[in-house]
């Protein structure tokens with residue numbers, strides 16, 4: 001069974017590339033259109049939580065109907081992200097590690113733990 005533990009990012013990117021090519025959708029998949037579509041899928045993910053009290057994670061995970069909707073919308077979001085990386089030949093693994101390293105510098109753990117989770121903005 002396919003899972004995160006046994007699937008590489010490039011395999012998913014190849015599957016998405018193949019799906020798009022089989023349908024000749026490359027002509028529609030300009031990065032701008034993909035980013036817009038990704039944003040719409042993020043809105044669909046947010047809609048699941050709209051106007052609801054925050055549930056503790058255990059309750060949320062036990063709500064199978066809601067979890068299935070979350071799974072589907074999250075997959076839509078990630079598939080568009082992978083499509084953008086395909087179209088622009090972005091190595092996502094490199095990009096994620098690079099960004100994570102930048103975030104480590106921007107938010108050093110010692111400072112975050114000392115000053116709180118989020119730095120308060122001063123206007």
Ligand SMILES: [Mg+2]
Pocket residue numbers: 041044072073076
């Ligand atoms: Mg969707």
